[in-house]
Amino acid sequence: MSSDDDIFSRLSPRSRTLAGLVLAMSNLMVVLDLTIANVSVPHIAGNLGISPDQGTWIITSYAVAEAICVPLTGWLAQRFGVVRMFTMAMIGFGLFSVLCGLSSTLGMLVACRIGQGICGGPIMPMSQTLLMRIFPPEMRGRAMGMWAMTTLMGPALGPIVGGYISDNWSWHWIFFINLPIAVLCIFAAQALLKPVETETANVPIDKMGLFLLVFWIGCLQIMLDIGRDHDWFADPIIVALALLAVIGFVAFVIWELTEEHPVVDLRVFRHVGFSSGLFTMALCFGAYFASIVVIPQWLQMSMGYTATLAGIVTAMTAMAALFTAPIAGYMISRVDVRLMISGAVAWIGIMSLVRAHWTSGVDFGTMIIPQFVQGFALPFFFIPLTTLTLGSVLPSETASAAGLQNFVRTMATAIATSLVLTSWGDSQRVSRNDMADVLQPEQTQSLLSSLGFSSEQARQTISNLVEQEAIVMAVDHVFFMSAMILFAAAVIVWIAPKPRGNVDTSAAH
Template sequence: MSDQQPSYMLIPASRRIIAGMVLALANFMVVLDMTIANVSVPHIAGDLGISAAQGTWVITSYAVAEAICVPLTGWLAQRFGTVRVFVTSISGFGLFSLLCGLSPTLDMLVLCRIGQGMCGGPIMPMSQTLLLRLFPPEMRGRAMGTWAMTTLLGPALGPILGGFISDNWSWHWIFFINVPIAVMVTMAALALVSPLETGKRKLPIDGIGLALLIFWVGCLQIMLDIGREHDWFGDPMIVMLVLCSAVGFAAFLIWELTEEHPVVNLRIFRNRGFSSGVIALALCYGAYFASIVVIPQWLQISLGYTATQAGIVTAFTAMSAWAMASFAARALGKIDARIMVSAAVTWLGIMALWRTHWTSSADFWTLALPQLVQGFAMPFFMVPLTTITLGAVAPADTASAAGLQNFLRTMASAVGASVMLTLWENSQRVARSEIVSKLNPGDAQASFAGAGFSPEQARQMIANLVDKESMALAINHLFLLSALALFLSAVVVWISPRPKGRVDASAAH
């Protein structure tokens, strides 16, 4: 690129809009993939002959792989060039999407989802970076607004599209649909945004820090995912994974705090505003993401909803969030960001308490209404919290802070989903024991016998009813715990000082 002219002058004005739409489409594809599989877990589990709990590995493996790759994005862009990293990531995402769809076993599917997450991690920040280079300053606000709309629209359409595809075609197609989009975006990017390529520099890479990060995060997530099936600490393998994760985490902390070029700049945690902000973010986003994993499973397994119906219920949150996004953006700067975040998170906690009254006989709108009302608060939480965390650090540390924030947010989604599923299973066992202890099987069987059921059919009906009610009680318990986590995060955010001035959040996604 010539030093005499800005980057956006290298592309004719007539092609900028098309190039911007291509970049937004790439971002939309990746965001869509975060939620499209959530409602398809029962279909995947049934087809592969695995439990629903094992099926959630498809979600958590993707999130963990993406989280690990996010901190590397800046290094990759400087080492190989922004456009090269973007095009390679899109191509890899399409390839691994194809392999996910072709997977005949859970092992292959999880492995390919890891590859998909590793390729998907750089796409969001790279598409954002290229948009800023593509448009002149006076058009960047509108371009980033379009980009932000794809970020909000993806989670809304993901559950609906995933449910429709799983019900009417096959779960394999939730991955296959990415392939033509990835091919089209790759070709269009090569044709339209190649002039925006940045220079390459040989930069040091913290290989040991990266290896330690992968090691301790991998051990932690495997332990959380398989612990339910291995009696937790009653299994020596789980104990070994816990020890490996703890030792790896301690070694990672020591190494990163002493390394000159760390893969994750942990020194930023010395900033009180940043630390309290990301703690609030992790608590809130972990509770939120876990709910959109658990709710579709409960609706399909216990209430007999189709994947499409479960997707519609789940998607109401993102729909109302999308409608409120512009209001949140206008309010930012006029109202203390801490007030906006605290009020929004408290609102989310109240919605969680609302859900503690769900029953196994709840109708569609009883389930959908809390989802819809919850969404109105989401933009007032996500956008201002980014302002709080990034506004608390020095401008030179903004990129590192954004990468660390995104890493923790994505890790919170994976860990939150695993923890919530474990608590759900444990709560079901406790609730089932309590119901059985108060049940008079003789009277129940007599009632069913009077209705024409055989003794075997009566026993099965009683067992089904007990399971259904225990799952509903467990859901109530989960949302009570979620409400407590959300109310805590609403308080934690006040540890941060009030943001001063405007914050450049372009490094965040």
Template sequence: MSRPADIFSLLSPRHRLLAGLTLALANFMVVLDLTIANVSVPHIAGNLGISADQGTWIITSYAVAEAICVPLTGWLAQRFGAVRLFTMSMLGFGLFSLLCGLSMTLGMIVVCRIGQGLCGGPLMPMSQTLLMRIFPPEQRGRVMALWAMTTLLGPTLGPIVGGYISDNWSWHWIFFINLPIAALCIFSALTLLRPVETERVKLPIDYIGLALLVFWIGCLQIMLDIGRDHDWFGDPLIVALAVMAGIGFCVFLIWELTEEHPIVDLRVFRHIGFTSGVFTLALCFGAYFAGIVIIPQWLQLSMGYTATWSGLATSFTGVSAMFIAPIAGRMIGKTDVRLMISGGVAWIGFATLWRTQWTADADFWTLAMPQFIQGIGMPFFMIPLTTLTLGSVRPEETASAAGMQNFLRTLAIAISTSIVLTGWGDGQRVSRNEMAGTLHADPTLADLAGRGFTPEQGRQVVANLVDAQSLVVSMNHVFFTAAVVLFMAATLVWLAPRPTGRVDTSAAH
């Protein structure tokens, strides 16, 4: 194996540039797939003959599978080598993308999305780790800026691309478009990255820890997914899943904390800076993702938007974030990162609170402007958080800390999706009943009858209006709760001591 000082001479500047673009493209594809399906859920649900609530399994199954695999990335990279792991993951991601596009049932597409998430999980951390490996220190700043731009650009373009494809082609193509990108990345990795392969270490496999990880996360997610259709804890099945998830989680904690070679290193949580940082991250992404899940569905189901236009309305967060990211990057080292994070999270909270004023007759720019304003705060939250969390652990713990950070982020997104949709649906039913109990519809029905509507048609018009209003009222309540969570997270980060010294972010993802 080459000494670190010799690694940079293994690739010519041209090959290094091509390899860097390949790795950035791979990261972009994985991040894009996290949101590209969001606006397409109504199309997929309609085509497969399932409800919109069942369609959200397509989102959560990918996120949870990724959450399971990401903490294992460090162990897998040592076991198989970083380049080999990247190549195998990209091959699996492309294969499962093909199968997702060919799916004709909900069961098949959920299983294939799980496979897609398991293979896609290592691609983000491996793309960043390999970028740090092939570029010398003086070039890493520009390279990681490119990587960060793909991370911000993916969620921005996901709803737009997914909406356009669903409206003009077919939802199957939101998965098929991954195939040429995957093929290009595999070819480039085999051609360019072989000289910088890492040394393989045959580590013992913590089979019990791995099984416990899959068990408790699987029970938790199934409970969250089917709970809405089973009256939650009124159903013995949901109670059993909750008990199994709780017991599995406790046993997993005990096992991993006492195992000599744990599959997931939980000891990093002894650092208060890391713990407060990652829980801030989890709360923020859970609250932030509430809007990403609800807004496209509301726009399509109630406001008459196409998937393309609903994607455009939600994309402005990424547009403003991309312009602000360089400013946030330059402030690190000159400003207390806790202040940056707290201010950025509070900014996002105020933007979320702004959305609680939405009505059923809001125009496009009324909906898009809070998204744009929210994006200004995103870089001040995302970029310095890595400095805080990874600066709070020992250097040899950086990889484990980064894996756990991404694990909690993706798990928070999956849990948030299920909880938010449940709250939205329950709130809509409560609001509808309250409106129906106080509604005096006789003058409206008489006016509609004068316009030529039959009594049945008039009652249907009134029912549709009540449904539309109850949807937006319930959604505003969800946004208010999300804003409260964000304000709590803005204070939580101050439990951390101020990080000192430079942080090696090569393992961060």
């Protein structure tokens, strides 16, 4: 009996199925937490007495911490065993979720979200590793399909669940609900997965590489998060952070290319297919995530929507993706993946152009349609792009390439959040000033006065109207810029050579 057969025989079919469900649930929880806070930002900002701009640190801090921790997953699993690390990560995630819910200041909430991200980062890849470990080859396709469905369901359920909880309970509960799921996963892992624990080895860790990684990403993200409040490069602090980020990044690249056991294996970038595919992924995820951040905030702050309704509009894209994911999986071995990616990205870009014509009078149904139609293209971009990038590297480099792919994807969402909100704010100011230059408020004021408004009420009404229109024009600007980026990404993907067949995508996460 081979060692693999021995592993599979350690679990009964029932235990294997239960373990698969628990691993899928753990992945769903972590993916859900990336989007569940998006629609709750206005609630959290109002409760903590901070601006919505500052409230978005709750999104970026989690994403950055998760991205930094993902490259460490392989080392942690080898050093402590994959089941033990999975259990410890779940304990940490549950604990920091409770602390997030108990937070009374922005500083405490951001610190606890960083803790949540550090613990959540390894859960996704380790849940996938364990699925591959407990299911025999002939059952892995179905197991990975179930896992992939949770990755798609997370962004769909996150805004709806977050909106409903914020409207009907309180924002604290978007974090508290993680606790029972985490406890269930911890006990189930101990009861079911102990027999498939991996062997441990005292492998070295690239401490300097890890330090440089945290340093340059930390400087970059702080610069992006506080830049708009400090007038960007007019402030010496922002200039200093930008210089430190550049120096740290250059030092990180040089160190990692010369280190024997790098924390991030940058050598895989020598493959043109991997590099162009990863660049395409970063652009697409950044542009796609722009709408996930902007739409719920605009609908709640300017359009008078509840968090629940804003969440439903946001989630429609991921809902549609659930229908077409099986078709994309079926077509992947029959169609050139570059054609699938290019077509899907262009499709998403066209839907961004449609949304760039929204007005302050747009209704719920009009917003739902492009959101839903856009979603059909998501699996035709995400699934083939994974095949393209992993199919461009050597089989021995697949794990490193998959880890780097997840790192770049998560960082793209964090950086895009900061850049989009800056662009949105700047565009609002420009639109407001442009309207103020051409307005003729005297006529409107006299009309309002004849309707019984006082001069102060009339001025305030005009100001509110200008503000509302400036915000929606800024939203349209964000969608237009997203569309241009997506169209560029649809072309860039053709730089990649056609990938080889039979790609092992099991290491992707």
